[in-house]
Amino acid sequence: MTEKFTAVSLFTGAGGMDIGFQKAGFNIVWANELMPHAAATYDLNHREGVMHRGDINDVFNELPKPGTIDCVIGGPPCQGFSVAGKMDLDDERSKLVFSYMDVVEYLKPSVFVMENVKALASLAKFSAIRDELMRRAQVAGYCASLYLLNAKDFGVPQSRERVFFVGFRKSMGIVFNAAYFEKYKKDPLSVREILTHFGPAGTEKNPLTCKAKITLAENPVMRKSPYAGMLFNGLGRPINTDGVSCTLPASMGGNKTPIIDEAHVFEGKENWVENYHSSLRNGGLPLGMNDAPSSLRRITVKEAAAIQTFPLDYKFSGPISSQYTQIGNAVPSDLAKAVAFSVSDALSGVVVPKGEKQGEIEFS
Structure with a gap:
């Protein structure tokens, strides 16, 4: 497939999300992972020189130049949003979603896609996190929403609900909504x-x-x-x-x-x-x-x-x-692929009217 868009991958893990975006035509030019074994897995399966190891805050100065990247993707670790844990804006694990936004604000991509657990969008005790993410996206010039998707609806043989925080630059005039995902729904194998x-x-x-x-x-x-x-x-x-x-x-x-x-x-x-x-x-x-x-x-x-x-x-x-x-932490590749194709459609000028039932899976 012809690569249409450039992308930076954060909190990359073993590369499940990257695989999906690559299949949709995104060229991953820069990736980052802290855990050595996951970074090594990525290097085994992807182009040499893409992976930058270490804490994102320590390799920030190695990022591409602002304005040269179409998309930022990634799934910050979700331990800070554990239903069993105590939610705290000062929890180091919770701050990683804001480290992600630091990169978005610096690179100024056309679109960003952040993956996380369902609880981030659905539980009241995480409202402060949601509000701050929305505020930062708004200030940075993005129109963003949270979308709840189940992997089994997109060809993955697994019931796995995940939230995707998707934002497009307001200046692009793209009206993205959950209807974009409908085209890529498919039944999974058993x-x-x-x-x-x-x-x-x-x-x-x-x-x-x-x-x-x-x-x-x-x-x-x-x-x-x-x-x-x-x-x-x-x-x-x-x-x-x-x-x-x-x-x-x-x-x-x-x-x-x-x-x-x-x-x-x-x-x-x-x-x-x-x-x-x-x-x-x-x-x-x-x-x-x-x-x-x-x-x-x-x-x-x-x-x-x-x-x-x-x-x-x-x-x-x-x-x-x-x-x-590494496998359990990953975004299912086919779920990521469906999200990536949906984002690619929007970037390519495809307009999808919002369906009547879409509000059931969209959070704002």
């Missing part, structure tokens, strides 16, 4: 279709990368769905392989890694998780902690990357635990 490409774990094509033991909860927490609640010890939930995955967490690699049933996926046997859940719902007694069948296992690095829609030949650097973290 997790089963993803897994069958790799085959059972433990082969050269699909190395077994997580051996954390799977044990059954002594007192299961029941929900209507067998893929919610807590049938197992640890926070790794079973995946409905005939549908889409739950949100993959950055804490994968141990007992928080999601679970699949190989016998169900590759041998056509009955779904053990659903059968066990049905038995409990109908008054059956919980099994013993160590009675989980041997066919249950946790997803591999290869499978996790594919569920996040990284290219199948993408290489990851660092220890296995770091690779899982």
Whole structure:
């Protein structure tokens, strides 16, 4: 594809967001990442010299010249917006969204796209952050809004809600709205279709990368769905392989890694998780902690990357635990691609009228 626009990538991680924007014709000319293993992963898969390692505030003077970049993208770390945490404007983790805006204000791109967790847009206790982001965008000359998107609506085999803060320079006269995303909605493959490409774990094509033991909860927490609640010890939930995955967490690699049933996926046997859940719902007694069948296992690095829609030949650097973290932290590439094409359309002069239902997913 012909590269139409230049872009700077911040808080790049392993490069999931960059892949999507590159597929939409954006030329990533400068990227930044603090974590060494993620930066090394990026270097393995992208053009030499693009990645600038270190804290963005320490490499600020290495940025391209103002006015030479069409787009700034990135997903500042979201730990400061944890629902379980205490929100504080002075929290160092929360300040990273403002470091992102520092770069936008300096480079003066035509558009910026910031990704973050749903809570940033939906919870009242984060209103001060939202207000400050909007204020800074307005003062810098941008018309910006927050958009809530679910990755599963854009071809990603994973339910993963994320917020995108998108702003266009007012002087461009672009009226961007959530209707731009509608064109790029598509049904995802099932997790089963993803897994069958790799085959059972433990082969050269699909190395077994997580051996954390799977044990059954002594007192299961029941929900209507067998893929919610807590049938197992640890926070790794079973995946409905005939549908889409739950949100993959950055804490994968141990007992928080999601679970699949190989016998169900590759041998056509009955779904053990659903059968066990049905038995409990109908008054059956919980099994013993160590009675989980041997066919249950946790997803591999290869499978996790594919569920996040990284290219199948993408290489990851660092220890296995770091690779899982890089994957869990990433923006799904196909979700980023849909956002990138939507932004590209707007920059290219495509006008999309706002639909009647668009207010359901737009925050302002």
